[in-house]
Amino acid sequence: MELADLGFDRWFQLKREKLPRLDCGVARVTRVDRDRYLVRNEKNEVQAEPTGKLLFSAESGQDLPCVGDWVFVQYYDDGGLAIIHGVLPRRTFLRRKSAGNSVDYQMIASNIDIAFIMQSCDFNFNLRRMERYLVMANEGQVEPIVLLSKSDLVNTEDLEKRISEIRNARINARVIAFSNKTAAGLEKVKQAMEKGKTYCLLGSSGVGKTTLLNHLLGREEFETNPVREKDGRGRHTTARRQLTVLESGALLIDTPGMRELGMIAVGASIDDSFSDIHELSKNCRFNDCTHTTEVGCAILTAVQSGDLSEDRYQSYTKLMKESEFHQMSYVERRKKDKQFGRMIKKAMKHIRKRKPLS
Ligand SMILES: Nc1nc2c(ncn2[C@@H]2O[C@H](COP(=O)(O)OP(=O)(O)OP(=O)(O)O)[C@@H](O)[C@H]2O)c(=O)[nH]1
Ligand SMILES: [Mg+2]
Ligand SMILES: [Zn+2]
Numbered sequence: 001m002e003l004a005d006l007g008f009d010r011w012f013q014l015k016r017e018k019l020p021r022l023d024c025g026v027a028r029v030t031r032v033d034r035d036r037y038l039v040r041n042e043k044n045e046v047q048a049e050p051t052g053k054l055l056f057s058a059e060s061g062q063d064l065p066c067v068g069d070w071v072f073v074q075y076y077d078d079g080g081l082a083i084i085h086g087v088l089p090r091r092t093f094l095r096r097k098s099a100g101n102s103v104d105y106q107m108i109a110s111n112i113d114i115a116f117i118m119q120s121c122d123f124n125f126n127l128r129r130m131e132r133y134l135v136m137a138n139e140g141q142v143e144p145i146v147l148l149s150k151s152d153l154v155n156t157e158d159l160e161k162r163i164s165e166i167r168n169a170r171i172n173a174r175v176i177a178f179s180n181k182t183a184a185g186l187e188k189v190k191q192a193m194e195k196g197k198t199y200c201l202l203g204s205s206g207v208g209k210t211t212l213l214n215h216l217l218g219r220e221e222f223e224t225n226p227v228r229e230k231d232g233r234g235r236h237t238t239a240r241r242q243l244t245v246l247e248s249g250a251l252l253i254d255t256p257g258m259r260e261l262g263m264i265a266v267g268a269s270i271d272d273s274f275s276d277i278h279e280l281s282k283n284c285r286f287n288d289c290t291h292t293t294e295v296g297c298a299i300l301t302a303v304q305s306g307d308l309s310e311d312r313y314q315s316y317t318k319l320m321k322e323s324e325f326h327q328m329s330y331v332e333r334r335k336k337d338k339q340f341g342r343m344i345k346k347a348m349k350h351i352r353k354r355k356p357l358s
């Protein structure tokens with residue numbers, strides 16, 4: 001295997017040449033398990049550890065290696081152990097807001113050519129969620145393809161309805177419906193993948209990401225589990241992100257199903273995902289229009305006249321609000337939280353006064 005088969009192309013070659021690390025080889029991170037890594041080189045996959053310097057100089061999680069990264073390595077133990085000295089620049093990335101209080105990002109994967117945003121045709125189908133994943137891909141310069149899995153669970157009519165809902169929401173990404181069960185559409189998924197290119201599976205737990213990976217591998221290598229019967233939710237079977245080389249030569253990263261998408265991007269990429277709304281906003285009377293109450297707001301006018309669907313308007317404002325919230329510092333957030341808490345308290349008092357609890 002050559003590094004090119006793992007996705008190392010001219011772009012990375014040029015980056016490498018600019019960095020004076022003649023004493024190091026390069027390898028690709030295929031798996032991260034806390035501070036233990038697996039990297040793959042021309043010959044094999046080996047355990048790897050970052051240097052203390054790399055660990056301590058990292059200002060945030062984003063500075064540490066993630067799945068898909070190209071890293072500078074030195075080998076020990078006859079090539080059985082790799083020490084990671086640094087991360088090559090990332091061409092593209094997928095990241096989300098970290099859980100908890102700090103204003104920080106968690107890397108999901110890097111150097112991805114196409115993100116497969118997967119939703120199953122049954123309970124999991126949700127346009128708002130889809131939009132969030134699209135924003136995430138967009139922010140990291142990753143091309144998205146929407147995969148609708150479990151097409152065997154709905155009839156043709158319902159499937160078409162889902163697809164037209166996606167189109168009505170002005171989502172222009174390519175959509176492929178498929179079934180792991182009947183293999184319908186699977187050929188299209190395969191055709192969308194090229195040798196040496198990297199793909200990442202994203203989506204809720206239980207939508208069938210790992211089942212698809214096994215299918216493309218032609219063997220049941222990775223664990224899958226049935227969804228819960230009562231609500232169709234998955235059981236969070238996959239615990240780690242992992243890059244696998246498929247028979248076809250394409251590279252596929254499977255990820256654990258995400259609980260919620262706390263990831264919110266910067267305004268610019270929201271505008272990209274809502275380009276129709278962004279266009280409208282240029283006609284608002286005020287430059288700093290918040291598109292919520294202003295007179296002369298072109299977006300509100302479009303909603304009123306029915307040119308813009310109310311649903312789409314709402315998901316836009318919701319995303320904007322969250323994005324503003326996430327970009328605030330921790331202190332600002334606490335303040336806002338408190339203000340919000342006070343507001344609720346006041347409102348509750350008011351309600352109780354008018355309608356005494358019995
Ligand atoms: N009917 C039907 N079931 C499917 C299909 N694809 C996957 N499943 C089933 O859905 C369940 C969950 O599949 P997984 O592949 O484990 O889901 P996952 O997305 O990897 O979930 P996490 O690893 O938890 O994120 C398994 O029981 C699969 O057999 C499909 O196309 N149709
Ligand atoms: Mg899985
Ligand atoms: Zn406006």
